[in-house]
Structure formats: C-alpha cells, structure tokens
Amino acid sequence: MSNKDQLKAELADMPPAQSGRKPRKERRALADIRQENVTHIISTAERLFAEKGFSGTTLAAIAEVANLPKANVLYYFHNKAGLYQAVLDHILLVWMDDMKSMTEDVHPKEALRNYILAKVQQSKEYPHASKIFATEVIHGAENIRELLGGKLKQQFLDTCRVIRSWIAKGWMDPINPEHLLFMLWSSTQTYADFSAQITTLLGKADMADEEYENAVELITRVVLKGCGIRTV
Amino acid sequence: MSNKDQLKAELADMPPAQSGRKPRKERRALADIRQENVTHIISTAERLFAEKGFSGTTLAAIAEVANLPKANVLYYFHNKAGLYQAVLDHILLVWMDDMKSMTEDVHPKEALRNYILAKVQQSKEYPHASKIFATEVIHGAENIRELLGGKLKQQFLDTCRVIRSWIAKGWMDPINPEHLLFMLWSSTQTYADFSAQITTLLGKADMADEEYENAVELITRVVLKGCGIRTV
DNA sequence: CCACCTTCTGACCAAATGGTCAGAAGGTGG
DNA sequence: CCACCTTCTGACCATTTGGTCAGAAGGTGG
Missing domain, CATH: 1.10.357.10 (Tetracycline Repressor, domain 2)
Known part of the structure; x- marks a missing residue:
C-alpha cells in the first residue's frame, strides 16, 4: 500500500462530518480513543496551519475547531511545535x-x-x-x-x-x-x-x-x- | 521610468550598509528624515516578513534589525497591519x-x-x-x-x-x-x-x-x- | 533666539497565547 | 466491584506582543 493510499484510508476513517456536535456518548475503547483523537487533531491542525501558517494559528483555534478543550489537545501533543511536526510528518508521507x-x-x-x-x-x-x-x-x-x-x-x-x-x-x-x-x-x-x-x-x-x-x-x-x- | 527602475533607485539610495552602527550624528533635514526612515523600516520589514511571515515577525524584531526603538517604528506606521500593507504596496509596484x-x-x-x-x-x-x-x-x-x-x-x-x-x-x-x-x-x-x-x-x-x-x-x-x- | 513644528523614546499596559497542573471522569483487567 | 490505568478539563500562570503616551530632543522659519 502506498503512502498515499494510507492517507486516503485515514481520511475515510474520520468521524463522518461530526457536524459540530459532540456525540461522544457511546463507549469507546481506550485503544481507539487515542488514535481517533490524534488523527482528528492532526487533520484539524493541518487545515488551520495551511490557512494561517504556524504562527498565525493558535492552539485555542485548533481546539475550538476540533471541538475539544485546549488542554486536551495539549494532552496529546505536549506543545505547539510538536503538533506542527506531527502534521509535517503526516504530510510528507505522501510527498x-x-x-x-x-x-x-x-x-x-x-x-x-x-x-x-x-x-x-x-x-x-x-x-x-x-x-x-x-x-x-x-x-x-x-x-x-x-x-x-x-x-x-x-x-x-x-x-x-x-x-x-x-x-x-x-x-x-x-x-x-x-x-x-x-x-x-x-x-x-x-x-x-x-x-x-x-x-x-x-x-x-x-x-x-x-x-x-x-x-x-x-x-x-x-x-x-x-x-x-x-x-x- | 518603470516601477522596477523606481524600486531600484530607492534601493540604491539606501544608507550604505549602515553596518550595525547608529551614526545619526550629522544634522539631517526634517524632510529627509521621514522618507529615509520610512524606506529603511519598510525594507527591513520586507526581509523579515519574507523570512518569517506576518504573524511570525514581531514589531520588536523589526525595530531591532532596523536599529530603531519600537516606538519609533510605530510612530511612522501606526500599527503592524499598516506596516505590512505598506510593504505589500511597495512590492506590488514591481509585480x-x-x-x-x-x-x-x-x-x-x-x-x-x-x-x-x-x-x-x-x-x-x-x-x-x-x-x-x-x-x-x-x-x-x-x-x-x-x-x-x-x-x-x-x-x-x-x-x-x-x-x-x-x-x-x-x-x-x-x-x-x-x-x-x-x-x-x-x-x-x-x-x-x-x-x-x-x-x-x-x-x-x-x-x-x-x-x-x-x-x-x-x-x-x-x-x-x-x-x-x-x-x- | 524663540515659538512651533516633527521626531524620538522609555515606561507602561491590556490582551493574547503557550503551557501547567491537580483532580475529576472514564475505561480496563482481574 | 475494585485498584489502576488513561483520558479529560477548568482554572491558572508567565511571557510575549501590539500598542499608548507623556514628555524629551531635534529641526525650522521668522
């Protein structure tokens, strides 16, 4: 499987639309939670970084668009630079x-x-x-x-x-x-x-x-x- | 004279090297002071904006590189957005x-x-x-x-x-x-x-x-x- | 030399921002 | 059901940053 196919599969897995709501009621396995949130945060950050650049994007903005508390974003990515690097790694797969x-x-x-x-x-x-x-x-x-x-x-x-x-x-x-x-x-x-x-x-x-x-x-x-x- | 020639002339007029020092002792005519400083600030800002982007560039950094107090930069350009716009205008002349x-x-x-x-x-x-x-x-x-x-x-x-x-x-x-x-x-x-x-x-x-x-x-x-x- | 400009500047400030943390909530495996 | 994880979060904080301002310094024209 090529890197690009892999990325496509990830995108397909994404929570469908999410549509602003926070369903989050159904019980999720711990193993899933992490991967799901990491993916969701990265793809949100990717969009914002693309639109506003690194310095122009705030953690608060990412958190808001991702519909998560800022502290939760920082729970997964210990700092902004780390999140940015994760986004870069994700992108370069396909490059x-x-x-x-x-x-x-x-x-x-x-x-x-x-x-x-x-x-x-x-x-x-x-x-x-x-x-x-x-x-x-x-x-x-x-x-x-x-x-x-x-x-x-x-x-x-x-x-x-x-x-x-x-x-x-x-x-x-x-x-x-x-x-x-x-x-x-x-x-x-x-x-x-x-x-x-x-x-x-x-x-x-x-x-x-x-x-x-x-x-x-x-x-x-x-x-x-x-x-x-x-x-x- | 084309826009590009005009820009070239401006660049040629720039204080030669300046080399980090702050000579600023010789008496300068008021009329010159403004134009000189404005040009100097714009060209400094242009470099920094190019290297770090708008949000990544701080007024303090521009002031430091330009070898001027930050308040002086803000005396000529009332805010950061204004300075950025001035830089854009300067650039687009040539475009x-x-x-x-x-x-x-x-x-x-x-x-x-x-x-x-x-x-x-x-x-x-x-x-x-x-x-x-x-x-x-x-x-x-x-x-x-x-x-x-x-x-x-x-x-x-x-x-x-x-x-x-x-x-x-x-x-x-x-x-x-x-x-x-x-x-x-x-x-x-x-x-x-x-x-x-x-x-x-x-x-x-x-x-x-x-x-x-x-x-x-x-x-x-x-x-x-x-x-x-x-x-x- | 003087009244009146423009230029210059340190000190200051409010808001924004990245990041911390203690403890609550939720999931897991026995 | 319980001890022990991981996940989640509001409250909080230090620093950075854009921007203000009063007053000093410098130039100008008469």
Whole structure:
C-alpha cells in the first residue's frame, strides 16, 4: 500500500462530518480513543496551519475547531511545535510517492504524462499539504531540512539519472533534468498553493474539475512537446 | 521610468550598509528624515516578513534589525497591519511590470523569451517580494484581493488576448493561454520562493548565477518548443 | 533666539497565547 | 466491584506582543 493510499484510508476513517456536535456518548475503547483523537487533531491542525501558517494559528483555534478543550489537545501533543511536526510528518508521507513511477524502462511519454496527472491530482486532493509544505520551504525549510537533504534528495538524484537515461536512449531532447523537475513541481503545485490567485483570475468561485483537466492537458502538452518527446 | 527602475533607485539610495552602527550624528533635514526612515523600516520589514511571515515577525524584531526603538517604528506606521500593507504596496509596484512587454505585434519567440528572462531575474533580485506575495496568496490573498481582482486581472486578461492573437496569426500552437501564464509564473517564481529546496537539492550553499541561467535556458526551450514556436 | 513644528523614546499596559497542573471522569483487567 | 490505568478539563500562570503616551530632543522659519 502506498503512502498515499494510507492517507486516503485515514481520511475515510474520520468521524463522518461530526457536524459540530459532540456525540461522544457511546463507549469507546481506550485503544481507539487515542488514535481517533490524534488523527482528528492532526487533520484539524493541518487545515488551520495551511490557512494561517504556524504562527498565525493558535492552539485555542485548533481546539475550538476540533471541538475539544485546549488542554486536551495539549494532552496529546505536549506543545505547539510538536503538533506542527506531527502534521509535517503526516504530510510528507505522501510527498515523494509519485516520483517513484518514473523509471528507466518506461518511456517518458507515459511516465511524464502520469507524473503530471498525479501531481495535479495531489494538488487537488491535498491542497493543505501542499500549502504547508510550500510555506515551510519559503520560510527556510528548517523543519524539513532532514527530509530535503535526505530521502527527497536521493529520490531527486535518482529521477535525474532516469531522465538522463531517457536522453541517452534518444527518447527525448538533451535537456537539464534538474530544472525540468523544478518546472514540473512548480507548475503542478501552483494549482494548490496559488488557488486563490488562479480562481480570482479565472473568475470562478473555486477550482472546477474542468480547470484541473485543462491544467493537466496544457502542462503535459507543453512539457512533452517541449522536451522533444514524440507522442504519436 | 518603470516601477522596477523606481524600486531600484530607492534601493540604491539606501544608507550604505549602515553596518550595525547608529551614526545619526550629522544634522539631517526634517524632510529627509521621514522618507529615509520610512524606506529603511519598510525594507527591513520586507526581509523579515519574507523570512518569517506576518504573524511570525514581531514589531520588536523589526525595530531591532532596523536599529530603531519600537516606538519609533510605530510612530511612522501606526500599527503592524499598516506596516505590512505598506510593504505589500511597495512590492506590488514591481509585480506586473513585465507582462506589459507582451503585445500583439511582437513575435512570441521574442516576447516569451524576454518575459521568462525578466521573471527569473525578478526572482533573483527581489526574492523577498516574491516570497511575501506567495505567502499572501497561499494564505488566501485577503490583503491583495483588490489588486488580484483589479489591475492584475485586467493585465492577465489582456495578455491572454495577446496570446490568442499570436495563435490566430499562426505564430504558435493553439494552447490554453490562461494556464500557459500560470505555468510561466510558477516555473519562474519557484526560483525565489523555493530557493531553500532548490539549493539543497542542487547541493549548493546558495543559487549561483549559473543556475539562474540554466533555469532561463530550460524554461525558455521547453515553453517555446512546447508551444510550437519556431525559433530558427 | 524663540515659538512651533516633527521626531524620538522609555515606561507602561491590556490582551493574547503557550503551557501547567491537580483532580475529576472514564475505561480496563482481574 | 475494585485498584489502576488513561483520558479529560477548568482554572491558572508567565511571557510575549501590539500598542499608548507623556514628555524629551531635534529641526525650522521668522
């Protein structure tokens, strides 16, 4: 099971709607209570951190939205920084999954197409994750240094090597793999991070599915043709 | 004189280095004092807001870095929000300048090339501006609603129309102008906003000029060819 | 030199915020 | 049912932070 599937399963498990009420009457097993609350707090915090940033989000706000007393939030996460780190860990699970699908054997025509589709879908399904990640990097990436310089870098270097092999095989033009990846990341993630700008400029209240499709179509077309990858 | 030139001139006027000392002994004309301090405070605040975000930046920190008493900062900007807005205004001056160079008459081969170059240079020269803008949009763009829905949107629509005219002239493939612009913005601004990630992955301490050149070269090549613009 | 500005500043304050804690409430296993 | 966990919570606290203010210091124009 991929990290992303795992996250999806968690989301599905979430208390349905909760709708502001605090049912909390049925007897819950101790073992469940902890996991349930931790998950609930993390996903609430994730939303707020994405909307307001770390410093802009107060524990009181998280507690209120999660419909729990502040002290209870602090019972599970001993301090704000700890909660933030937990949110980051939760998010980063999903982050590098998609790159793995780019391998030497697959023709870039397929591999890049799938990757772009996956990244745009990620922006659509987990916009909070993307926003927190983006804000974190913009502010210096101090809390994700380890990941950036470690697993992500490894993945990045591997993928660059794959792209070079594609070039060597004559499957695409000799372009700079590092910057190509930067281009892919930025142009896909922008649909999560900059959605406020995009919707305003497109004159829509929120991103319709159609626009994500247009995005995938445009990015795929420009990148494939731009890299000299024949698609016929 | 373009907005950007204006900003450059201001930067040049800045007290040279200041180097932590507080000379402030020579007699200064009242008229100068205000403008000088306002500029100095804004540029200091700009750096800190870019690094730590609005809520993460304290007035005390701004005052300390600016080497002024906090009360003095508040003498010029009556509250933190006002200072932030002033910083935003200062930044946004420069923001839309470059798009103006894309017109119907210019062949996209030149126009896009110049635009990409200008945007990457902007990322290099004014990374703080880009970061503040990005964070602002990520967090909902509440403080720049007016600009987004007003002048920027106008400029955006105009430029889309220009691109459509290029397509009508047969100068490029029929691609989606809106999403092409999103792609151009994101892939160029990423060199400011995500510099922490990029330098880490490239294994450099900071962005060398060479990398900006590689970025321009890659983006230009992929976009021009990807849009079916013949460059010979 | 003087009356009148603008600029500057330390001292102060109320509110917000992260975090603590003692003890109540609830679940568990024998 | 009971001793022993874990979970829950209101009350409380120290610190941080944005912001005020009275009055000192500095510049200006006559």
